[in-house]
Amino acid sequence: xxxxxxxxxxxxxxxxxxxxxxxxxxxxxxxxxxxxxxxxxxxxxxxxxxxxxxxxxxxxxxxx
Numbered sequence: 099x100x101x102x103x104x105x106x107x108x109x110x111x112x113x114x115x116x117x118x119x120x121x122x123x124x125x126x127x128x129x130x131x132x133x134x135x136x137x138x139x140x141x142x143x144x145x146x147x148x149x150x151x152x153x154x155x156x157x158x159x160x161x162x
Contacts, residue, residue: 101158103144114154115141123153 102115104127113121119128128137149155 099146099158100143101146101149102141103149104141109151111151112144112149113151114149114157121151121154122157123151125151 103112104115104121105112106125106127109125113123113125113127115127116122118133120126127140130137146155146158149158
């Protein structure tokens with residue numbers, strides 16, 4: 099199964115995108131109200147095994 103993900107360079111983890119500002123674990127990846135084209139280009143669809151954030155990964159398991 100593929101999920102929209104974003105890579106965080108500060109924590110060196112790949113997170114699952116929940117909405118336009120936050121990840122599934124609650125981490126904010128976009129602090130601005132409007133998304134720009136460059137922000138959308140950072141979102142990549144990856145397989146769930148490539149998600150490295152433990153909180154985001156546990157949210158996948160809870161849904162299944």
